[in-house]
Amino acid sequence: MLDIALLRTSPEVISRSMERRGLDIPLGDLVGMEARIRKLRHQADQLRASQRSLGKEIATLTGDQKQQAIQRARSMSNRIKEMNSQTNADSEEFYQQWHTLPNLVDPTAAEGLTEEDSEEIKRVGEIPRFDFQPADHDSLGETLDVIDTKRAAKMAGSRFGYLKGKAALLEFALIQWSMDHLVEAGLVPMVTPVLVREMALFGTGFFPGDRQQVYEVPADDLFLAATSEISLAAYHADEILNPDDLPLRYAGFSSCFRREAGTHGKDTRGIFRVHQFDKVEMFSFTRAEDSATEHERILGLEEKLVQELELPYRVVNVAAGDLGASAAKKYDIEAWFPSWNTYREITSCSNTTDYQARRLRIRMKAPGGNRLVHTLNGTAVAIGRVIIALLENHQQSDGSVVMPKALLPYLGFDRIDPP
RNA sequence: GGAGAGGUGGCCGAGCGGUCGAAGGCGCUCGCCUGCUAAGCGAGUAGGGGGUUUGUAGCUCCCUCGAGGGUUCAAAUCCCUCCCUCUCCGCCA
Numbered sequence: 108m109l110d111i112a113l114l115r116t117s118p119e120v121i122s123r124s125m126e127r128r129g130l131d132i133p134l135g136d137l138v139g140m141e142a143r144i145r146k147l148r149h150q151a152d153q154l155r156a157s158q159r160s161l162g163k164e165i166a167t168l169t170g171d172q173k174q175q176a177i178q179r180a181r182s183m184s185n186r187i188k189e190m191n192s193q194t195n196a197d198s199e200e201f202y203q204q205w206h207t208l209p210n211l212v213d214p215t216a217a218e219g220l221t222e223e224d225s226e227e228i229k230r231v232g233e234i235p236r237f238d239f240q241p242a243d244h245d246s247l248g249e250t251l252d253v254i255d256t257k258r259a260a261k262m263a264g265s266r267f268g269y270l271k272g273k274a275a276l277l278e279f280a281l282i283q284w285s286m287d288h289l290v291e292a293g294l295v296p297m298v299t300p301v302l303v304r305e306m307a308l309f310g311t312g313f314f315p316g317d318r319q320q321v322y323e324v325p326a327d328d329l330f331l332a333a334t335s336e337i338s339l340a341a342y343h344a345d346e347i348l349n350p351d352d353l354p355l356r357y358a359g360f361s362s363c364f365r366r367e368a369g370t371h372g373k374d375t376r377g378i379f380r381v382h383q384f385d386k387v388e389m390f391s392f393t394r395a396e397d398s399a400t401e402h403e404r405i406l407g408l409e410e411k412l413v414q415e416l417e418l419p420y421r422v423v424n425v426a427a428g429d430l431g432a433s434a435a436k437k438y439d440i441e442a443w444f445p446s447w448n449t450y451r452e453i454t455s456c457s458n459t460t461d462y463q464a465r466r467l468r469i470r471m472k473a474p475g476g477n478r479l480v481h482t483l484n485g486t487a488v489a490i491g492r493v494i495i496a497l498l499e500n501h502q503q504s505d506g507s508v509v510m511p512k513a514l515l516p517y518l519g520f521d522r523i524d525p526p
Numbered sequence: 527g528g529a530g531a532g533g534u535g536g537c538c539g540a541g542c543g544g545u546c547g548a549a550g551g552c553g554c555u556c557g558c559c560u561g562c563u564a565a566g567c568g569a570g571u572a573g574g575g576g577g578u579u580u581g582u583a584g585c586u587c588c589c590u591c592g593a594g595g596g597u598u599c600a601a602a603u604c605c606c607u608c609c610c611u612c613u614c615c616g617c618c619a
Contacts, residue, residue, distance in 0.1 A: 145576070149577065151588085152587060152589085153587070153588085156587055156588070159600080162600045180599035180600075468573095470573095476582060477573080
């Protein structure tokens with residue numbers, strides 16, 4: 108959610124940002140609506156003030172005088188109720204629109220509207236050359252008997268997978284290995300709830316915009332979190348943080364659930380895009396002036412992890428039009444996938460500035476009034492995607508897959524061989 | 527799932543229709559005092575929004591005592607709905 112003050116003082120800033128996202132939003136209507144609401148509310152406030160002081164007088168009066176005063180107060184009260192129901196209706200209409208406005212785009216976010224407009228920042232690592240025809244992760248998973256999507260489909264439908272045998276162990280190693288790094292970097296490890304309230308989804312900007320991507324548990328008014336970003340962000344909802352404690356950094360592990368609505372026919376093979384996967388996620392709460400630096404730090408941590416996994420990758424600055432509602436700027440790390448002969452996203456980190464903090468009311472003590480903090484999130488390990496990137500990039504001519512050195516202390520084996 | 531208790535400021539806790547955004551205590555901040563520390567003394571100490579204003583100053587108004595609705599001239603106090611927490615019993619990883 109944006110600062111309403113901005114709508115009053117410089118709506119052109121908002122317009123320019125919406126343009127960069129490729130959105131055409133008639134701000135004029137909002138400006139007028141907001142001014143009207145504020146004016147009417149102020150009038151009602153003034154009337155309420157008189158009513159209240161009259162009310163105090165009533166307490167001291169008796170007899171006729173009292174009855175007359177009560178009469179006057181009653182009509183004031185009725186008038187105020189009318190005014191309030193009008194402003195409440197207007198205000199609801201206003202916020203319905205206001206809540207859908209995405210965050211202001213950072214000046215340094217890449218120009219453009221689509222994924223193709225991402226700005227490549229760098230490429231790191233050697234793309235593997237195979238002297239045989241490399242297999243894709245789906246067939247590798249099947250021949251090695253470590254990923255089973257067929258039986259998953261029978262059991263739960265499409266876009267699910269079983270991790271089996273050494274792939275299952277690989278997941279646990281990835282979790283422990285990444286957590287060790289993140290704890291070392293000062294993050295507080297967390298295992299977070301996956302069932303969340305609407306408030307948390309609204310607060311993080313997934314609602315109302317991406318509602319169709321989220322699984323719902325209607326009997327209990329809960330939702331399955333699409334990422335632990337949601338539960339980590341809302342962890343400090345409604346709190347006023349001590350600036351001396353900032354930045355607060357967390358590493359959350361959880362399963363993630365996504366309906367993948369509107370992706371029919373896309374990435375149908377294997378487990379690149381599934382309804383459920385596990386993920387280690389980083390999340391930071393910072394002072395406003397520190398969020399840009401924090402964003403680079405998170406990217407740095409992500410790169411370090413991908414490098415240790417010996418995966419070739421590139422970093423892209425995501426185009427303005429391709430940003431999520433809450434992000435002002437986003438970096439994706441895309442790992443090389445031999446079977447697609449291209450780079451595909453395996454991590455993503457966003458600076459959401461004060462957009463989520465405003466919705467979740469997360470502030471910090473500051474002289475002259477509390478200030479909103481900034482929030483940032485980034486993928487440490489999207490386990491499914493990392494596993495398939497490892498399978499594809501580290502496959503050998505004999506059909507086996509060699510594990511990266513960094514994981515060996517966590518694994519108990521150094522390769523996955525065909526059965 | 528059954529029975530009961532309760533949700534008030536950073537915390538504890540009083541208030542149960544009017545002058546209450548709210549006694550008292552603890553904590554915290556600033557000042558005084560005291561060789562130092564402790565103790566003591568004094569002052570301050572919730573959040574959000576609006577108006578005024580060059581103003582993150584001052585003044586002022588409104589809202590907020592779990593959330594939402596209602597009764598009333600007037601609600602922390604009365605009524606309704608919901609949410610949450612705690613205790614006991616049952617069930618359960």
